[in-house]
Amino acid sequence: MSTRTVSRAAARLLLVLVGLTSLAALASDPAKTKLKGVITAVQGxxxxxxxxxxxxxxVQVSADTVYKKTKGLTNVIHEKTDASVLAAGLPVTVEGSAAGDALAAREISFRSEDLRTTRQIQAGMAPTTEEVGAMNKRMDEFGTYEQLDAAEVTFDSGSAKLSAKARGDLDTFAAKAKQTHNYAVVLQGFTDSTGNAAANQRLSTQRAAAVANYLQQNAGLAPGRVRAGDGMGVAPDAGSGSNGAARKVVAKLVVDKGVQAGVKP
Structure with missing residues (x-):
């Protein structure tokens, strides 16, 4: 047997002995754990x-955790790095010991090729991340309305009947609403300060209902888009006595920011 053959055999034997020694060490300390898997979340x-x-x-990491980036087919060549490279999607091998329900990491290693692939995937996901951010913003804005347009129509004293001018103004308002995506119409009816409070409340509600009916039945707005009118009683700017400008319904064209920003007319 040649000297070279003996050397190779000795080397193989040495590797076997090292492996057996490592297994014996793990067996003597059952708390030591080796985990292979893929990172799905990184939080502090x-x-x-x-x-x-x-x-x-x-897995819990600490200042004592060692991070190794391996190279080559055998993964023998490695270089140390830091925790900043850890990211979701990276396959890793974790060596450590049990710490309650977690694993305290002594060493985390990964292949440089896997790290490069993970970074490429993360870079490709950047637009998706922006889209998710926008979606979260929209979720936060559900129920927050933006007013795009408004119309006021006035009534004769004690009346809830729409005049010809009021119908024309509502037709113009409805045309703008139809050009807006995901719109809604909010209606508020008011009266002047004459009469008693109960009568004014009824009359303001009747005026709002008259506008709602016209927008749906004559102006062609979808019933689901026109909110039930609110009777607000005496207008805040009614002043005292008869005030024609206070006998009104205010129609507001709005969009829910959480649904869509709308198309401003």
């Missing part, structure tokens, strides 16, 4: 790793 000093059995494991 805690990362979540899902293994091949699709079981999620909580």
């Amino acid at each position: 000093d805690t990362i979540t790793v899902v293994d091949q059995a699709r079981t999620a494991h909580i």
Whole structure:
């Protein structure tokens, strides 16, 4: 047997002995754990790793955790890095010990090729992240309305009948509404300060209902888009006595910011 053959055999034996020694060390310390999986979340000093059995494991990192980026087919060549490279989607091997329900990481290693692929995927997801941000903003704005247009129509004293001018103004208002995506119409009826409070409340409600009916039945707005009119009683700017400008219905064209910004007429 040649000297070279003996050397190779000795090297193989040495590797076997090293492997057996490592296994013995792990067996003597059952708290030591080796976990392979993919990072699914990174939150401060805690990362979540899902293994091949699709079981999620909580891993805690610290200032003592060592991060290794391996290279080559054998992964023997490696260089140290830091926790900033950890990201969702990165396959890792974690070595550490149990710490309650978590695993305290002593070492986290990953292949440089996997890190490069993960970064490429993250870069490709950037537009999606922006879209998610926009969607979250819209979710926060549901129920927040933006007024795009308004119309006021006035009534004769004690009346809820629409005049010819009022009908024309509502037709113009309805035409603008039809050009707006996901619109809604909000109606508020008012009276002047003459008469008693109960009568004014009824009359303001009747005026708002008259406008709602006209917009739906004559101006062609979808019933679901016209909110039930609110009777507001005496107008805030009614002053005292008879005031023609206070005998009105205010129609507002609005959009829900959380649905769509709308198209301003």
